[in-house]
Amino acid sequence: MMKGDFPVGEFAGRKTPFYFYDLPLLERTLDAVRSAIGNRPLWQVHYAVKANANPEILRRIAAAGFGADCVSGGEVRMAYEAGFAPSAIVYAGVGKSDDEITYALELGIGRFNVESSAELLVIEEIAAKLGKVAPVSFRVNPDIGAHTHANITTGLAENKFGIFHEALPEVIRLAQGCPHIAYKGLHFHIGSQILDMSDFVALCNRINDLTARLERLRLPVGDLNVGGGLGINYEHPNHLPIADFKAYFDTFKRHLHLRPGQALHFELGRSLVAPCGTLICRVLYVKQGTTRQFAIVDGSMTELIRPALYHAYHRIENLTSNEPEQLYDVVGPVCESSDVFAKGVSLDACRRGDFIAIRSAGAYGESMASTYNGRPLPGAFFFE
Numbered sequence: 001m002m003k004g005d006f007p008v009g010e011f012a013g014r015k016t017p018f019y020f021y022d023l024p025l026l027e028r029t030l031d032a033v034r035s036a037i038g039n040r041p042l043w044q045v046h047y048a049v050k051a052n053a054n055p056e057i058l059r060r061i062a063a064a065g066f067g068a069d070c071v072s073g074g075e076v077r078m079a080y081e082a083g084f085a086p087s088a089i090v091y092a093g094v095g096k097s098d099d100e101i102t103y104a105l106e107l108g109i110g111r112f113n114v115e116s117s118a119e120l121l122v123i124e125e126i127a128a129k130l131g132k133v134a135p136v137s138f139r140v141n142p143d144i145g146a147h148t149h150a151n152i153t154t155g156l157a158e159n160k161f162g163i164f165h166e167a168l169p170e171v172i173r174l175a176q177g178c179p180h181i182a183y184k185g186l187h188f189h190i191g192s193q194i195l196d197m198s199d200f201v202a203l204c205n206r207i208n209d210l211t212a213r214l215e216r217l218r219l220p221v222g223d224l225n226v227g228g229g230l231g232i233n234y235e236h237p238n239h240l241p242i243a244d245f246k247a248y249f250d251t252f253k254r255h256l257h258l259r260p261g262q263a264l265h266f267e268l269g270r271s272l273v274a275p276c277g278t279l280i281c282r283v284l285y286v287k288q289g290t291t292r293q294f295a296i297v298d299g300s301m302t303e304l305i306r307p308a309l310y311h312a313y314h315r316i317e318n319l320t321s322n323e324p325e326q327l328y329d330v331v332g333p334v335c336e337s338s339d340v341f342a343k344g345v346s347l348d349a350c351r352r353g354d355f356i357a358i359r360s361a362g363a364y365g366e367s368m369a370s371t372y373n374g375r376p377l378p379g380a381f382f383f384e
């Protein structure tokens, strides 16, 4: 959606800041995923709920036939309530509590992505008590670095996630000895906002090696889940609003040696929802500093923490003004020096009351919102 397409007339009287969700773009994105996969019934995408757990967004993604990838019992519940079938819900996380495991077992979720042998034994014990069999995949730490921000790599040996790949034969044998565990496959996830397909090629090569090793040991591999992590273009939300799903799926088609009948699962989060979300706020004050000009807006790091947390870039537009551009530091009201959306950006001249759009904020925006400084959680506007 270009600047002029935002329905600014409908924003008047709404409490800012709020999230604006472009639902037609979400639908086009989900269509693009389906067409990039093509006719491969064994390939399935589970949406990573943590990227955006807004109930309306979840409902749309469930209705489009995707599964859900959850990282807590709360997310499993939100996914179930939004209409995802329990069998289409997978659950990862290094620290699943007994209550969370019990809830997920009782609901009958499709898969536990297990991250340690200690966790496996706890699931076995709880499943035995409930008289259930838990479907389990092992999350493998493939020891692969992705070319992305250090805080969002997850597949290195030094990260807390997964079972180190060399320990895998041992834990598969352990699972085979557990009567209330059904071993189903392997799970991986190497990081987020990955745009360099060679990172996914490295993952495919690692999986191919691991598969060959397990087969030599006559151990089952089962199905494969390669996680998520596909990045989007934050610089050009108007011209490149849909992630390059074709390049992504083609990478796995070309480099992953699947066995006949072997299912392949993906867990895309950011790439499905980031582009359709925009944080809308208003200019409170324009302030001249000694060396810089500030546009102080009513949105902050409590609605969108990515710039403060990762120095993430979001394109910013003034939806109200068409006056000649000036340079601004766009900052929020929260009492933290890191409460800055951008420094030295060029915006159409700002005045008090102008609507400001912070683009590509549909992923890790609303889902990470907090009430720090006593701020209310942001509302949502669904553009149909």
Ligand SMILES: *Cc1c(COP(=O)(O)O)cnc(C)c1O
Binding pocket: 048, 050, 051, 069, 071, 092, 189, 191, 192, 193, 227, 228, 229, 230, 267, 268, 269, 270, 271
């Ligand atoms: C966060 C996460 C994802 C999704 O990552 P994106 O970069 O948003 O695609 C997928 N799988 C797991 C296990 C995750 O923790």
